[in-house]
Amino acid sequence: MKFVIVEQGGKQYRASEGKTIEVDRLPNEVGETITLEDVLLFVNDDEVTVGTPTVKGAKVQAKVVDHFKGRKILVFKYRPKERYRVKSGHRQQYTRLLIELIEME
Numbered sequence: 001m002k003f004v005i006v007e008q009g010g011k012q013y014r015a016s017e018g019k020t021i022e023v024d025r026l027p028n029e030v031g032e033t034i035t036l037e038d039v040l041l042f043v044n045d046d047e048v049t050v051g052t053p054t055v056k057g058a059k060v061q062a063k064v065v066d067h068f069k070g071r072k073i074l075v076f077k078y079r080p081k082e083r084y085r086v087k088s089g090h091r092q093q094y095t096r097l098l099i100e101l102i103e104m105e
Contacts, residue, residue: 004102005041006060012040015060015099025093028064033100036060042104049104057105062097070094 003016009024015036028034039058042049049055070092077086 002044002102004039004043004055004058004060006036007038007040007054008036015062015102017099017102020065020096020098021062022094022096024095025067026064026095028095030064030066032064034062034064034097036062042102044104055104059103059105060099061101061103062099065096065098067093067095 001016003014006013006015011024013021013023015021026034037054037059039055039060040051040053042051042055042058049058051058073090073092075086075088075090078084
C-alpha cells in the first residue's frame, strides 16, 4: 500500500491515493488541481523513505473537492465574583482534498 505523510499549513496528514484529507482553508477554487511538495515520509509497500526534512522528488497531486466549515467550538470566559461572562463561538474553515496521484521521481 502506497501512502505519504504531507505537511500542509503547519500540520501533518496521512494521504493515500483515492482518499480525501481535510486541511485548513486554501485559496484555490473547487475543481482546481494543486501539488503538495512537502512530503515528510513516503511508503510504498515495504520500501520506506524518510525525509530530512522532506523527501526529494516526491510530489502529491490533489484536487480541491469542496470548502466547508467545521463544527462549532464554544469559548466561554468567566471570572468568579466579578460578573464577567463572555460567550462566543468559532467555526474553522476547511478544504477537502482528493488525493489523485502520489509520485516519486
